[in-house]
Each structure stands twice: as C-alpha cells, then as structure tokens.
Amino acid sequence: MKSLFFLSFYLVIITNASPITNTQTVSLIYNTTKKACFFDFWTVYIYNGIKDPIIVHVQSGDDDLGNHTLTLNNNGNWSFCQTLATLYYAYFYWNSMIVVFDVFHIHTSQRYCTRWKFRKVRRCFWILFGGSS
Numbered sequence: 001m002k003s004l005f006f007l008s009f010y011l012v013i014i015t016n017a018s019p020i021t022n023t024q025t026v027s028l029i030y031n032t033t034k035k036a037c038f039f040d041f042w043t044v045y046i047y048n049g050i051k052d053p054i055i056v057h058v059q060s061g062d063d064d065l066g067n068h069t070l071t072l073n074n075n076g077n078w079s080f081c082q083t084l085a086t087l088y089y090a091y092f093y094w095n096s097m098i099v100v101f102d103v104f105h106i107h108t109s110q111r112y113c114t115r116w117k118f119r120k121v122r123r124c125f126w127i128l129f130g131g132s133s
Contacts, residue, residue: 037081
C-alpha cells in the first residue's frame with residue numbers, strides 16, 4: 001500500500017506542467033523554484049521573430065497546452081518538472097505552412113539549453129524567424 005501511495009504522489013509531482021503564458025510578468029518565473037522536482041525544473045520559451053502571427057500548439061504525452069497565437073516580438077512559456085522520459089513537441093502554424101519539432105527532450109536540453117546549476121531553474125529558448133511570406 002505504501003508503494004502505491006508513493007507512486008501516486010510521485011506521478012502527481014512529475015506531471016505538473018503549467019500552460020503557456022506571456023512572460024510580461026517575470027515574477028511567475030522566479031516563483032517556480034519552490035516546486036519539488038526529483039530532476040530539474042524547466043521553463044521553455046518560444047519567441048516569435050516573424051512579422052506575421054504564428055500559432056503554436058505544444059504537447060507532450062501527458063499534457064496538451066493548446067493553441068497560442070504569438071504576434072511579432074511576443075513570446076510564450078511553460079514550466080515543468082523533468083523526468084527521464086520528458087518530451088515536449090510543438091506544431092507551428094504560419095500562413096499555409098506547418099512545422100513540428102521537439103522543443104524539449106533530455107538530449108536537446110543538454111545541447112541547446114542552460115547548464116545545470118544547483119537549485120536554479122533551467123531554461124530553453126526558441127526564437128522563430130523566417131523569410132517573407
């Protein structure tokens with residue numbers, strides 16, 4: 001019975017993800033270090049550098065963060081506790097084009113994201129840019 005409770009408690013902690021929000025209120029980012037994660041706590045940012053609005057749909061195996069429209073120089077972010085299997089991918093809809101790629105995975109995080117520091121939120125930044133439509 002104890003192992004079932006621990007497993008349920010562990011699953012509640014590791015599957016905690018917050019929806020994409022605008023980073024105009026920076027205080028939300030710093031408040032995230034109070035969460036208890038067995039691995040790292042992450043915030044992933046997506047910035048739109050394209051003059052046209054772009055629709056971003058982020059999901060993982062457990063979370064669907066929905067569609068969010070990012071205008072020029074606007075951004076969105078979400079935070080989560082990492083597990084060994086954490087994978088977030090995003091669909092990007094721009095005019096008549098659709099692109100999908102992994103925006104967070106343990107392998108991409110080691111190459112493209114901030115390095116580990118004790119008790120610090122780790123971050124990934126994606127900047128979208130392209131030619132004229």
